[in-house]
Each structure stands twice: as C-alpha cells, then as structure tokens.
Amino acid sequence: MASETGESIRPGRTYIPWDDLPVKRETVAGVGTVIPVVVLYLLIAVLPIAFAFWASLHEIHTLNPEWQWAGLANYREVLNISTFWGSLWRGIVYMVGSTLLQLGVGLWMALVLNRITRGQKLLTAVVFTAYLIPTIIVSLVAMRVFDPASGVFQMIGAEWLGLWGGREAPLGSRDWAMQLLILIGTWKFAVFVTIFTLAQLRAIPDRFYEAAKVCGANRWQMFRDITLPRLMGIVTVVVLLRSVFMFNKFDIIWQLTEGGPGNATTTLPVLAYKTVYTDQAYGLANAISVVMFLFLLASAIIYFQLFNPSEEVETTT
C-alpha cells in the first residue's frame, strides 16, 4: 500500500521498524481505532454488570453502604418472592404485546409513507417526531388526556364508549393500565420500526416492480415476492431490538403509573427500582438485575438460533 511505503521516507518522523515487530502495523492501527469503544464499553457495561453481580452476593442496605456477604441468599429470595414471578409475567406480556403491535403499526406506516405522493416529506417528519420527542412529554400529554377531571380521552371513553366510569382514572384502573401503557408506548416506539423499514423500502429500485408488472403480477404478488423478502432481514433485527428495549423499559411505566395500581404494571425494571429506593435492598435489587440480564441473554440466544438476524438476505441491486 502506497501510504505505508511513503511514510517511512518522510523527514521528521520517527522510524518504526514495522517489519521487525511481531505485530503488523495494520493490526495495531485496527485495535487502536476500537480502543475508545472498548474503554466506554468496559466502563458502562462490563464494570457495572460485574459490580451488580458482586453486589448481588451481599446483603446491602441502600442508605448504609455496609456490605455483608450473603452468598446466594439474594437469588433464593428473588425466586421466592411472589412479586418476582408476577413481574416477570407482566414484563413478558408487556414485551410481546408492545412488540407485536409496534411491528404491525410500524410496518403499515412505512408502507403507506412510501407510497403517498403529496405531503410525503411533512408527514414523514411528523411521524418521525414521535420517536424523537422526550418520553416525558408523551407521558405528560397522556396524563393530561386521561385525567379524570378534564382529559379528552377519559371523557370520550366514559361518555361515548362507556369503557370506564365518569370520574375514574383509566391509568389507575387495574383493567386498563396495562393496555393503555402498551398503546401509548406504541404511539411513540412504532416509529422505530417505521424508520428502518422505510429506509429499506426506499432502496428497492422501481424497475423491479415494473418488470413484475410486465410479467402480469398483481399488487399482492409484488408485495409477497419483491417487498417482503427485502424487509425480512431488517424485521428480524428490529423485532429483537424492540423486544429487548420493551422488556427493559422503565421510564414510561414509571412516569405514567409508577408500577401501579397495586402491582398491575410492575415489570422487572420497575421492581428493581422499587427494591432499591422503596425497600432499600440494594443487594436484592442487583440480584433482580442479574436475573433479568440472564433471562434476556437466554432469550436472545434462542432467537438467534431460530431466525439468525446476522444472515444477509440475498438481493440483487
């Protein structure tokens, strides 16, 4: 390569005898480029997880940082407390419900946005905004419109549809809290699916459809044989990411219901947070975190075995 030979004869540079060293220059440079990532990753992912694992083996009071060795007692406690299994189940319901709904809505929005002719740019911007605005704003609006006193959706639901009582707060009712959380989350996070799938749709050349039309294909056949195969690869990736994100979701649940009413919307992240700050059991919370991580890791491995998202879809452009 030209650069490597050219550099050593330039004046004013220290000469490094790459040919005599056991490592190649390219290896050093390559490793060098990923060092910042590795440092950040160690600091934010590996170190906290190791810390969490170590802490989970201790009895720790949140406000009194005195660690007492407890062995696996925290894990035994986690598996025995009734709220854990309930939270795991609610977490799975929330994850599966949200992911399926978001996938359906997101794909549908992408297909429509790809085909409309007028106002496409503006509508796409409005749709994308949903993903970019802070979750807290979505929560504020949701709390406002479901407010029992002056919320417009509360009023529509109570007076026109008869879903809940006139002075009842839907977000505080056992029947509705979980469904509403999934719906409100979908408004915001379905756009994540839309962004990825729309990017794929834009990349399909028109001539594919023209050729299919000449061959006498109808719209369904075109969708099945041209559009869908192009989308499958990214859909498996997006489903994985969305499931993980929804399972780990804490902010929107905490802002809207704080896990209530009772434990009706307490998923595992909410349970872990409550264990730290309400029950003051720092060690136990870390045990919950580790169990959560192991659960996700096992699920992800199974998912990879079933769908293999790293396999590139064969496409000829």
Place this chain on the structure above:
Amino acid sequence: MSQSESPGGIFGLSYDGETRVFEALKLVSTAIIVLVGAWPIYWITQLAFTEYETVEDDVVTVFPTPDIFTFGNFTVLTDPEMYTYMFNTVVVAIGTIVTVVLVSLIAGYGLARLDFPQKENFARILLIGYLFSPIVIGIPLYQIWQSIGLLGTRFGLIIALSAISMPFAVWLMWKYIMTIPAAHEEAAWVDGASRWRGFRDVVVPQCRPAIIAAALFAFALAWNDFTFAQILLPQTDTTTFAPGILRAMGQTQFLPDAYLMAISLAMTLPPLLFAYFMQSYLLKGFQVRAL
C-alpha cells in the same frame, strides 16, 4: 414469479378495480396516520396557547379561540429552574452526539477497513450491550460514579449516554463504510495520501448519511433519557429536563398544565425540525440490512 396463479388483480378484480381499491385504502391509511400521528402535537400546541385558568377548569377545549388565546404560558421558559433543565438537556445532547459520532466513525472505519484478529466477534459482543437495561446499568453506576466523583455532573451523564448509543452507532457506521468502495481510498493512496488523509478526505465526506443517522440516534437517546438522568443526576438543580419536570410536578409549586404544555412544545420543535430537514440522510443512513 409463479405462473400458476391467474393474471389480474387480487380477488379477481381487474387492474383498474384493484388500483381504485388500493388508492382508497391508501387514502384512509394516510388519514389515520395524520390524525393519530399529528394529534398529540396539535393538542400540545393548542393547550400551550390557551390561558392556563381555562386549562385548569374541568372543561375540554379544542381550540384557543381569541378570548382564551395567550402567549403568557411561554413565560415559564424564562423561569430560572426550567431554563437550567433545558440548558442541561441541550448540553448533554450535544456532548453525546459529538462523542458518539467521533468514536463510532473511527471504530467503524477500523472494523470495515483494517484487519485485526477477532473483529467479527468484537462487533457481536458489542451488541450484547443492548441486553442491559438502563436500570440494570444505572443502579451499579450510581455507586461507581459516586466513588470516582462523576455523580451529579453533566460529563458523567454524557459518558453513560454515549456508551449506551455506541454499539448501535458503531454497527451502523461499520456497515455503511463497507458499502463505500475501497477503490476510492486506494486512488487517494496512489496520489500519495496517507491512511489518515484518505479517511478524512475520502471516507468521512461519503459517510454523511451514516453520520447524520448516528447523530440522530444519539440525539433521540439523550433527548429522551429519563432513567440515567434520574439516577445519575440526583440533585434537583443540576438535572436535565425529564426528571426535573417530574420532580417539579411532585413538589407543591405553581406549575399548571398549560405551562407544562408550553415547555413540551419548546422541547418538541427541535426534533420536528431535525426530522423534516434530515430525513433523506437519515433514511439513507439506516439502509443496513442485517447484524
């Protein structure tokens, strides 16, 4: 294409009939998207311009008619506390974007162009980072940050948020740089450019869509973040928008809904502008197909 199916439209419709049904479905879908997508933004806007006494009343108003219209709600933006929250959020967002773009560009280039052992596995391990919930990382990070003095600083939050956006951004950049023909760089080397020159003048300008996509992803994360800020910025006076406003609502102070909506509108406008002007780059940058 299978030849066994009879030619013509779905359900035996003629081509014209099929097109008409398709157009009608498209129109209905568009109407629903406009209604559902734009509605909350409209609701924020109309409440932000309505006098707060009216908003506090137990009536539903749908439009700020002249007798209840006001700009007065926006005075909340000059409130020193709210101003601090928003300023902190902006600083954190910019810091995260800069860190993420720089680090992911360099790492993405290394993964795409330089050969070093275990690089495929490196990228895969990086993606495992996504299995950690912010809450799982945040709870231990509180103690770690406390012991090294980063707790309660914007810098500490920027580091945490950058690391969270990093796996995805690196992956995006890596896959994108792979689509740029290596011949472009080789041509520069032949003309005597160093690898760094080739990177700076050949690769980076072509990466613009991926840079914008990564920046937007980092922006969305930082602008959205509640969990990390809630845990890592415990003092009320140094925190960012999301936890700050939730705490302000919890305390008994004067903060009517109309004011909240005025702040929300101010926080919604930058993303809306980004989404409008950057969408073509964004969609190009996200054209990655597999892990």
